[in-house]
Amino acid sequence: IENCWARxxxxxxxxxxxxxxxxxxxxxxxxxxxxLTLVSxxxxxxxxxxxxxxxxxxxxxxxxxxxxxxxxxxxxxxxxRGLATLLAGALGVGAHHLACRSGKTGEPILLGFFVFLxxxxxxxxxxxxxxKARYDYGMLIFILTFSLVxxxxxxxxxxxxxxxxxxxxxxxxxxxxxxxSIFVYPVWAGQDLxxxxxxxxxxxxxxxxxxxDEFFKPPxxxxxxxxENKSLRGYKSILSSKSTEESLANFARWEPGHGxxxxxxxxxxxxxxxxxxxxxxxxxxxxxGYLNRNIQVPAQVREQIEEICRDxxxxxxxxxxxxxxxxxxMTRGADNIGSRLENCRNAVKDLKALLKTSLWKDTDxxxxxxxxxxxxxxxxxxxxxxxxxxxxx
Amino acid sequence: IENCWARxxxxxxxxxxxxxxxxxxxxxxxxxxxxLTLVSxxxxxxxxxxxxxxxxxxxxxxxxxxxxxxxxxxxxxxxxRGLATLLAGALGVGAHHLACRSGKTGEPILLGFFVFLxxxxxxxxxxxxxxKARYDYGMLIFILTFSLVxxxxxxxxxxxxxxxxxxxxxxxxxxxxxxxSIFVYPVWAGQDLxxxxxxxxxxxxxxxxxxxDEFFKPPxxxxxxxxENKSLRGYKSILSSKSTEESLANFARWEPGHGxxxxxxxxxxxxxxxxxxxxxxxxxxxxxGYLNRNIQVPAQVREQIEEICRDxxxxxxxxxxxxxxxxxxMTRGADNIGSRLENCRNAVKDLKALLKTSLWKDTDxxxxxxxxxxxxxxxxxxxxxxxxxxxxx
Numbered sequence: 002i003e004n005c006w007a008r009x010x011x012x013x014x015x016x017x018x019x020x021x022x023x024x025x026x027x028x029x030x031x032x033x034x035x036x037l038t039l040v041s042x043x044x045x046x047x048x049x050x051x052x053x054x055x056x057x058x059x060x061x062x063x064x065x066x067x068x069x070x071x072x073x074x075x076x077x078x079x080x081x082r083g084l085a086t087l088l089a090g091a092l093g094v095g096a097h098h099l100a101c102r103s104g105k106t107g108e109p110i111l112l113g114f115f116v117f118l119x120x121x122x123x124x125x126x127x128x129x130x131x132x133k134a135r136y137d138y139g140m141l142i143f144i145l146t147f148s149l150v151x152x153x154x155x156x157x158x159x160x161x162x163x164x165x166x167x168x169x170x171x172x173x174x175x176x177x178x179x180x181x182s183i184f185v186y187p188v189w190a191g192q193d194l195x196x197x198x199x200x201x202x203x204x205x206x207x208x209x210x211x212x213x214d215e216f217f218k219p220p221x222x223x224x225x226x227x228x229e230n231k232s233l234r235g236y237k238s239i240l241s242s243k244s245t246e247e248s249l250a251n252f253a254r255w256e257p258g259h260g261x262x263x264x265x266x267x268x269x270x271x272x273x274x275x276x277x278x279x280x281x282x283x284x285x286x287x288x289x290g291y292l293n294r295n296i297q298v299p300a301q302v303r304e305q306i307e308e309i310c311r312d313x314x315x316x317x318x319x320x321x322x323x324x325x326x327x328x329x330x331m332t333r334g335a336d337n338i339g340s341r342l343e344n345c346r347n348a349v350k351d352l353k354a355l356l357k358t359s360l361w362k363d364t365d366x367x368x369x370x371x372x373x374x375x376x377x378x379x380x381x382x383x384x385x386x387x388x389x390x391x392x393x394x
Numbered sequence: 395i396e397n398c399w400a401r402x403x404x405x406x407x408x409x410x411x412x413x414x415x416x417x418x419x420x421x422x423x424x425x426x427x428x429x430l431t432l433v434s435x436x437x438x439x440x441x442x443x444x445x446x447x448x449x450x451x452x453x454x455x456x457x458x459x460x461x462x463x464x465x466x467x468x469x470x471x472x473x474x475r476g477l478a479t480l481l482a483g484a485l486g487v488g489a490h491h492l493a494c495r496s497g498k499t500g501e502p503i504l505l506g507f508f509v510f511l512x513x514x515x516x517x518x519x520x521x522x523x524x525x526k527a528r529y530d531y532g533m534l535i536f537i538l539t540f541s542l543v544x545x546x547x548x549x550x551x552x553x554x555x556x557x558x559x560x561x562x563x564x565x566x567x568x569x570x571x572x573x574x575s576i577f578v579y580p581v582w583a584g585q586d587l588x589x590x591x592x593x594x595x596x597x598x599x600x601x602x603x604x605x606x607d608e609f610f611k612p613p614x615x616x617x618x619x620x621x622e623n624k625s626l627r628g629y630k631s632i633l634s635s636k637s638t639e640e641s642l643a644n645f646a647r648w649e650p651g652h653g654x655x656x657x658x659x660x661x662x663x664x665x666x667x668x669x670x671x672x673x674x675x676x677x678x679x680x681x682x683g684y685l686n687r688n689i690q691v692p693a694q695v696r697e698q699i700e701e702i703c704r705d706x707x708x709x710x711x712x713x714x715x716x717x718x719x720x721x722x723x724m725t726r727g728a729d730n731i732g733s734r735l736e737n738c739r740n741a742v743k744d745l746k747a748l749l750k751t752s753l754w755k756d757t758d759x760x761x762x763x764x765x766x767x768x769x770x771x772x773x774x775x776x777x778x779x780x781x782x783x784x785x786x787x
Contacts, residue, residue, distance in 0.1 A: 015522065016518075017520055019518075019521050020518075023521075026518060026521045027518060029517065030513075030514045030518040031513065031514055031515040032539075033513050033517040034509075034510040034511070034513040034514035034517070035510070037509055037510065037513045037537075037541055038506050038509055038510045038513075041505075041506065041509055041545045042543065044502075044546070044548050044549055045502040045505075045506070045548060050549060055546075058542050058545075058546065060537075061541050061542055061545065062538060062542070065513075065534065065537050065538045065541065066534070066538070081460065093529045109437075112434075112438075113431050113434065113438070116427075116430055116431055116434055117426070117427040117428070117430070117431045120423075120426050120427040120430045120458075121423045121424055121426065121427035122423070124422065124423040124426040124427070125409075125412075125413075125419060125420065125423040128412050128416075128419045129408065129412055141459070144426075144430075144458050145454075145455060145458040145459070147450050148430055148434065148454050148458065149455070152434045152437045152451075152454060153448070153451060155437050155438065156437055156443060156448075227683070233762075240633075240672075241634070241636040241637070241677070243634040244634070244637045246686070279633075280679075281482075282679065283633070283676050283679045284680065284683070285654055285677075286673075286676040286680075287676065287677065287680035287771070290677075290774060315500040316403065353760055356759045356760045357758065357759065357760050365750065366749045366750065366766075367746055367749045367750050370749065370766055370769075370770050371770070372462065373763055373766050373770075374766065374767045374770040374771070376763075377763050377764065377766075377767040378680070378767070381683060381688075
């Protein structure tokens with residue numbers, strides 16, 4: 002019994018965790034319940050039911066299938082479903098009429114041929130990258146509706162009515178989804194994308210901010226994995242954020258204007274910025290490889306280079322945080338960033354000057370290689386920062 | 395009109411391109427057409443139709459929605475759909491009976507409450523990472539079927555028959571999908587995952603193989619972007635391969651034994667190997683940053699270090715290719731790899747020895763920093779190679 006309680010507690014805990022990670026999840030669940038209950042009123046309310054009959058189930062189905070987490074995703078699925086049903090329904094009715102003319106034996110053969118041809122072509126079209134990105138669900142519904150309408154026609158002569166009812170109920174279901182998703186605590190994919198990009202820049206900044214301390218800390222402290230390390234490694238999520246960003250941008254394109262975003266907000270710019278951020282993160286990953294390696298740097302070199310490296314990474318970090326703020330607030334703020342970048346460039350100059358001095362003549366090159374590599378990577382990082390700054394403007 | 399022709403030609407060309415990229419796509423399209431035509435026989439063949447009536451459309455729907463590219467994905471969706479329908483159907487019938495007892499006014503209220511509660515809970519459960527990965531589609535169908543069965547019950551008293559018919563037709567549709575997808579030119583997700591991992595190791599090898607030539611080639615050749623560069627940059631796809639690998643592994647778990655893979659093949663190992671490959675690719679990306687930079691290395695340094703670096707990268711490349719072969723053929727082949735790794739380690743020793751010599755005393759450190767960084771990254775790369783070799787065994 003105790004085991005059972007422990008399991009229940011663990012389950013309850015994971016529910017709380019999932020909910021806390023993003024409280025909008027709980028709200029989304031309630032919204033789905035609401036939309037579904039609204040649509041099932043068609044069944045309960047007699048005058049409505051006599052109008053639609055059993056086809057009312059299409060409305061229920063549409064709500065379950067179309068309602069997605071963000072407004073953009075819901076709109077994309079709803080519009081896809083609606084248009085595909087309209088088009089495929091019309092074509093299906095046409096195919097049915099054509100097949101009707103070919104007699105009792107010819108009809109099933111011709112219908113079968115149409116269905117086969119249409120399913121094959123549409124399935125193949127789903128492999129086109131462009132169609133896959135935006136109209137994949139529409140193609141699916143196209144195949145579905147065409148097959149249903151044309152094939153049902155073989156048994157049911159009221160095919161036009163069937164197609165029209167299906168369209169109306171799907172429209173009702175889709176409208177319920179879109180209305181609930183826009184007007185009850187909306188979740189905008191565009192806003193999410195915006196926040197994600199700004200957050201990612203900040204995460205890069207967090208790493209660089211902590212990098213100086215971590216890299217130059219005395220070797221004996223290395224075992225003590227502090228909690229700070231977690232915020233340091235936050236950038237890891239950026240490495241694999243490509244697909245998330247792309248789907249958010251795809252959904253954002255469907256969304257109407259909201260908050261500070263107009264209808265045709267340049268979402269593609271965010272993707273470019275995301276790609277640059279990822280390139281940056283690869284550099285950071287390379288830098289990360291030089292942490293906690295118990296590197297013994299000769300004292301006289303260390304003294305000289307530590308300050309410059311710390312300067313460089315903290316200036317780059319500040320620059321990134323400014324950039325993140327600029328993205329987040331959609332302001333210009335060019336002055337601050339300009340001076341930050343100037344500081345970075347100066348630090349790079351200092352570093353290069355230091356490397357030219359005679360300091361290194363007497364040291365063991367092998368021992369200082371990590372420091373040199375890190376310096377070189379930091380110089381690289383500054384270049385990336387400038388690229389991002391350009392892209393932001 | 396000419397414009398029109400040009401567009402048509404472009405469209406035709408993109409069809410050929412999509413088909414050539416993976417010829418299995420064309421076959422998959424034909425398979426979908428075949429399964430759909432098979433299932434629509436229910437409509438054409440009279441004795442079958444009298445049995446199912448209009449519910450035959452669930453079979454058509456199931457085929458369109460469940461048939462996926464790989465066997466694993468099809469099985470996963472089919473099993474999810476089947477089980478979810480069974481469970482939700484039973485629960486829906488139960489909810490209907492419970493609601494029936496509460497009189498004419500109580501019934502719709504109670505039904506509405508059940509639907510709301512169920513939809514909310516199930517939608518929230520879809521956010522759990524584990525459920526999302528394997529049972530997302532099942533949860534969707536669960537909400538759908540429960541709502542349909544319980545709500546239809548309000549208008550239709552033959553609810554048990556409805557639920558049972560729905561289950562049978564879905565079973566027929568699912569079976570058609572699974573049979574066609576397994577027995578007609580099957581596409582195994584497991585096999586794809588296997589090939590992808592092996593190919594990715596090879597791509598890393600290709601980069602390292604060409605790296606020596608590219609890095610040390612005379613600056614005047616840099617503008618001539620040869621076609622060779624393309625195979626060099628093949629590794630870029632690895633950087634974002636995480637989600638592909640994860641979904642393939644998820645599907646592979648559903649697949650029965652096929653070819654050289656048993657039913658419970660350790661697919662998780664492939665994910666680990668994939669993660670290591672990706673870490674490796676981040677290093678390679680850092681190395682890539684030092685190509686085509688027009689770096690002028692002092693001649694006397696160059697002579698000394700060029701051979702060792704070339705050696706190092708080509709040995710690591712050979713090692714990777716051997717590892718790729720080991721993965722691909724699932725053999726041991728430990729001897730070859732052992733000696734390759736030994737060679738790598740020797741090259742690293744040589745490199746370190748060279749760095750300790752007095753060669754560097756007279757050179758401008760700033761000028762040789764790129765070479766030093768590259769050396770240090772190459773030493774890193776060798777460590778990664780050893781990690782992968784360990785993981786493969």
